[in-house]
Amino acid sequence: MNSDHIQALFDRIAPVYDELNHGLSFGMHRIWKQMTVKWSGAKPGDTCLDLCCGSGDLAQMLSEKAGRTGQVYGVDFSAAQLEVARDRSERRCIKPPIHWIQSDVLNLPLSDNQFDCITMGYGLRNVVDILSSLKEIHRVLKPGSKAAILDMHRPDSAFVRTFQQWYLDEVVVPAAQRMGFTEEYAYIAPSLDKFPTGREQVRLAEQAGFTTATHYPIAGGTMGVLVITK
Ligand SMILES: C/C(=C\Cc1cc(O)c2ccccc2c1O)CCC[C@H](C)CCC[C@H](C)CCCC(C)C
Numbered sequence: 001m002n003s004d005h006i007q008a009l010f011d012r013i014a015p016v017y018d019e020l021n022h023g024l025s026f027g028m029h030r031i032w033k034q035m036t037v038k039w040s041g042a043k044p045g046d047t048c049l050d051l052c053c054g055s056g057d058l059a060q061m062l063s064e065k066a067g068r069t070g071q072v073y074g075v076d077f078s079a080a081q082l083e084v085a086r087d088r089s090e091r092r093c094i095k096p097p098i099h100w101i102q103s104d105v106l107n108l109p110l111s112d113n114q115f116d117c118i119t120m121g122y123g124l125r126n127v128v129d130i131l132s133s134l135k136e137i138h139r140v141l142k143p144g145s146k147a148a149i150l151d152m153h154r155p156d157s158a159f160v161r162t163f164q165q166w167y168l169d170e171v172v173v174p175a176a177q178r179m180g181f182t183e184e185y186a187y188i189a190p191s192l193d194k195f196p197t198g199r200e201q202v203r204l205a206e207q208a209g210f211t212t213a214t215h216y217p218i219a220g221g222t223m224g225v226l227v228i229t230k
């Protein structure tokens with residue numbers, strides 16, 4: 001799938017995205033996102049960036065950490081996802097307001113060395129060029145600061161892998177089918193097969209110029225967080 005197809009896919013599923021994520025992960029996606037925010041090192045007063053922000057969960061969690069003296073930016077190329085993110089944050093009266101930017105994360109309209117911390121949730125697997133994405137994160141991050149990148153993975157354990165594939169085929173795709181989004185959710189499994197392993201992601205991060213890179217498998221290896229320091 002090219003970038004336009006990915007953008008159109010996330011535009012289409014925007015109305016059901018939050019409900020499906022919550023139901024299919026039994027609410028656990030919020031725990032994995034909280035771990036990601038913690039590992040990004042976000043603290044009061046920080047200027048924070050959430051890439052591939054979608055409906056804005058991670059950006060909202062960052063704003064709780066950054067507080068009134070901090071600033072949070074959320075970037076996504078899907079206008080429909082950003083609309084959900086903007087509505088949700090306005091309804092919650094988040095202060096100061098989050099800056100929502102519609103852009104490709106491979107070409108950010110942001111300055112070099114601007115951010116104290118960066119998060120990305122379920123975005124890296126969907127970008128068309130992972131190394132370029134990591135280089136762009138490196139460019140906008142301040143020296144010494146961290147990015148934490150959460151995504152779904154194929155687990156090492158054959159047993160958990162079989163369970164994951166069963167869950168995708170028998171629970172995720174049928175649930176999406178009932179809402180008219182079969183192909184959109186059937187895309188997850190092949191995207192997992194193409195996604196670099198944690199060890200490969202560490203090597204790519206080093207190639208992008210990061211001084212430290214560690215990958216933490218979570219949820220039995222079905223999820224993982226890459227933590228990188230500029
Ligand atoms: C956070 C979730 C999904 C994000 C998501 C990512 C994508 O790339 C998509 C692409 C296309 C359409 C939709 C998405 C998308 O929603 C929700 C997680 C749902 C998972 C399928 C839940 C998997 C649960 C594990 C099998 C649980 C195993 C835990 C256990 C400890 C072994």
Ligand SMILES: C[S@@+](CC[C@H](N)C(=O)[O-])C[C@H]1O[C@@H](n2cnc3c(N)ncnc32)[C@H](O)[C@@H]1O
Nearest residue numbers: 010052053054076077078081104105121122126
């Ligand atoms: C699976 S959603 C994740 C949303 C949110 N981070 C979350 O954790 O719920 C992936 C998001 O990445 C966005 N995305 C994918 N590739 C992108 C790119 N190259 N530039 C900007 N956004 C992108 C999609 O529009 C979509 O909203």
